[in-house]
Amino acid sequence: MSPLKRTPPQTKSSSASTFEIPHTGKKTAEMESVQAPGAVDELNNPATNEHDSARPGTEGTSDDTTFQRRFKRKFYExxxxxxxxxxxxxxxxxxxxxxxxxxxxxxxxxxxxxxxxxxxxxISKTVDFLSQRYDEILETVKELKEDKIKDKKHIQELEEKVELLERKLKGPAIEIRNLPKQLTGDNQHETKEKLCEIVKHMGQAIKVEIKDADIKDIFTIKSKVEDKKTMFAEFTSVIKKEQVVDAVLQFNKGKKNSDKLNGSHLKLNDAKTPIYVSEALTRNGQKLLYAARQFVKNHGLVYAWSYRGAIYLRKAENQKPIKINSEADLKNISIPK
Incomplete structure (x- = not known):
């Protein structure tokens, strides 16, 4: 009986070693992949080896035959x-x-x-508070404006009443301006009797009889012009005052400046000094008369004057006079071109 031939079992060294590929002397990537741990375990598994040995065509292989096997690369989970x-x-x-x-x-x-x-x-609370205060202030301002209008109207009425009272007080008085500072040559103190003598001399010149009984009061004040003074003579009636003022106007009318009323007519030391006579005006009346004269001068009008405490202005000869109650009336006057 002949002995049985067996294929010798593969050792670990032969299974784990690299396999040779016919006709090549280099190692391929598949050969290197055999070195992976999963491939080694698979080759070392006896069950796997036995299964591979039982495959058809594996029997009767010689030891010298190179075993070639293709291994797939495993995913390393x-x-x-x-x-x-x-x-x-x-x-x-x-x-x-x-x-x-x-x-x-x-x-x-x-x-x-x-x-x-x-x-x-x-902020909202502050705004609400300020809004309330603002409304209150607006209401207060409104009331103040109304009160101001009322007060202004009331003040104007009072000023008009005071103006009327002053006009009545100064109604019978006249002003004699541009008098020399020293009225007499004997350097004596000025007395009312001497001042009355000067007024009576003026009456003789203008042909108006003036008696001591016609003069209620008389006095002098300093003038704006240096070395000059102004005399106030208050008569007992407005009628007498108007007679004197009208007579002075008639006396000066149509005469040269040198022949008009001057110091010689009043028998003063400075005989050539021109003398100006007009009715006494209130402070407001004086300011308004000055403004009216400046207006006439600047716009080439005829003249401005006062009569019974009122101020009048005439644009040209033979035209009606314009009464001036305030400086605002001057702005409303149309100027001829």
Whole structure:
């Protein structure tokens, strides 16, 4: 009986070693892949080897024959799964950090919004308070304006009444201006008797009889012009005053300046001094007369004068006189071109 031929079992060294590929002397990638741990385990598994030995065509192979086998590269689940877990852990950490950061920012934003809401509430209350105060102030200003209009009207009425009273007081009085500072040559003190003598001399010149009984009061005041003074003579009646004023106008009418009323007619030391006589005016009347004369001078009109305390203006000869009650009336006068 002949002995049985067996294929010798493959050893670990032969299975784990690299396989030779016919007609090549270099190692391929497939050969290197055999060195992977999964491939070694598969070759070392006896069940696998037995199964491979039982395959058809494996029996009767000689030892010298090179065994060639193609191995597929396995997916390394263990290493990849570890990398994915690491990446997911990092991502979870990043998301946790981002969430905490966003939560902190949101809390800060909520705190800021709460502060702004409180500030807005305070501002709203302040605005409401100021609005109420503003309405009260507007009402007060309105009342003050109405009171001002009433007061202004009342003051105007009082001024008109005072003006009328002053006109009545100065109604019978005249002003004699441009008198020399020293009225007499003997340097004696001025007395009312001497002042009355001067007025009586003037009456003789203008042909109006003036008696001591016709003069109620007489006195002098300083003038704006240096070395000159003004005399006030108050008569007992307005009629006498008007007679004197009208007579002076008639006396000066049509004469040269040198022949008009002067110091020689009143028998004063300065005989050539021109003397001006007019009715006594109130302070407002004097200001209005001055403004009217300046208006006449600036616009080339005829003249302005006073009569019974009122101020009149004439644009040209043979035209009706215009009564001036205030300086505003001067602005309303139309000037001929």
């Amino acid at each position: 263990d290493s990849n799964s570890g990398n994915m877990e690491t990446i997911m852990g990092q991502m979870r950490s990043m998301f946790d950090t981002f969430s905490r950061d966003q939560a902190a920012r949101f809390k800060d934003l909520q705190d800021s919004v709460s502060k702004i809401e409180k500030q807005n509430d305070g």
